[in-house]
Amino acid sequence: MKNFFKRLRSTVFKKTNFKAFFFFLFFSVLIWVLVQFSKNYRQVISINVEYIDIPKDKIVKKKNDAFEVRMNDNGFNIAWFSFLKPTVKVVLDDLPIQGNDLIYNIEKDKLELQQQLDIDIDELTFLQDTLAIPFVQKKVKKIPIKSRIEVNFAPGYSSNEELVIKPDSIQVSGASTEIDSLKYIYTEKLKLTNVKNDLNGKVSLDTLDQKNITFYRNQVSYSLKVEKFTEGRAEVPIEVINAPPNINLSIFPRQAVVIYVVSLENYKQLNKNGFRVICDYSEVSGNQTFLIPELVEKPKEVTSSRLNINKVQFVIKK
Numbered sequence: 001m002k003n004f005f006k007r008l009r010s011t012v013f014k015k016t017n018f019k020a021f022f023f024f025l026f027f028s029v030l031i032w033v034l035v036q037f038s039k040n041y042r043q044v045i046s047i048n049v050e051y052i053d054i055p056k057d058k059i060v061k062k063k064n065d066a067f068e069v070r071m072n073d074n075g076f077n078i079a080w081f082s083f084l085k086p087t088v089k090v091v092l093d094d095l096p097i098q099g100n101d102l103i104y105n106i107e108k109d110k111l112e113l114q115q116q117l118d119i120d121i122d123e124l125t126f127l128q129d130t131l132a133i134p135f136v137q138k139k140v141k142k143i144p145i146k147s148r149i150e151v152n153f154a155p156g157y158s159s160n161e162e163l164v165i166k167p168d169s170i171q172v173s174g175a176s177t178e179i180d181s182l183k184y185i186y187t188e189k190l191k192l193t194n195v196k197n198d199l200n201g202k203v204s205l206d207t208l209d210q211k212n213i214t215f216y217r218n219q220v221s222y223s224l225k226v227e228k229f230t231e232g233r234a235e236v237p238i239e240v241i242n243a244p245p246n247i248n249l250s251i252f253p254r255q256a257v258v259i260y261v262v263s264l265e266n267y268k269q270l271n272k273n274g275f276r277v278i279c280d281y282s283e284v285s286g287n288q289t290f291l292i293p294e295l296v297e298k299p300k301e302v303t304s305s306r307l308n309i310n311k312v313q314f315v316i317k318k
């Protein structure tokens with residue numbers, strides 16, 4: 001009996017072509033799968049939703065969602081959508097509000113959804129008409145912007161104006177606990193050197209430490225008119241104030257030289273009578289024999305100025 005089975009096994013397995021057998025088996029299964037998947041089916045599948053463009057004045061904690069559709073298509077497409085789980089993007093900006101929910105109308109935007117899914121709309125049936133997206137209203141307020149732009153001019157250049165930031169304030173939104181303590185926002189640090197020409201540019205706001213606050217813009221513009229400047233000199237009479245009326249006071253020198261910086265554009269028409277230098281006699285103490293000159297007035301076009309002296313000698317004539 002044992003020898004019989006050995007002979008049977010050796011003769012049967014030698015005559016059987018296993019490669020051909022498995023090829024035809026695989027081919028048959030493949031044909032069956034193709035036939036089955038070529039048929040039309042109706043299947044309910046889930047479509048993932050990603051919310052984008054969330055309104056800046058609202059907090060939407062639910063960043064993702066899903067809705068179901070009934071799909072009438074061949075097995076290949078249904079399998080594709082079932083396994084890959086496609087995602088559509090839904091814009092939340094300007095959606096209507098109902099209570100504490102933003103309402104997205106699926107039926108109204110089904111053409112847009114069809115384009116995102118790249119499928120014929122006739123093959124889809126949406127099983128719900130709308131999506132309700134809960135939100136929390138943020139507090140909104142306007143805060144001023146403070147510049148941290150440092151301007152270093154090239155020799156002979158300066159400006160009569162202040163650096164202009166536009167806009168000078170922005171709207172921010174967030175929870176009351178965050179917003180109430182925020183009084184202003186700085187620009188990022190920016191150092192401009194050897195400046196000779198008018199400045200125009202953009203600078204980002206420093207929002208690194210304000211992660212829970214929404215800024216309605218992240219950049220602002222800056223500008224500054226830059227001019228060629230020159231140095232001038234003007235002799236100005238020294239005026240003594242608060243001197244007692246019953247004394248005869250003589251000072252030396254009687255004039256001070258004001259050294260000033262002004263733009264070339266304003267140099268020729270500068271009114272040098274706009275300078276005023278005084279010495280206050282009431283500040284004299286003890287046996288002091290000098291007065292301190294002070295430049296108290298200057299034309300608005302002058303950016304910087306100084307006196308050539310820091311003491312004025314005086315004597316009282318009897």
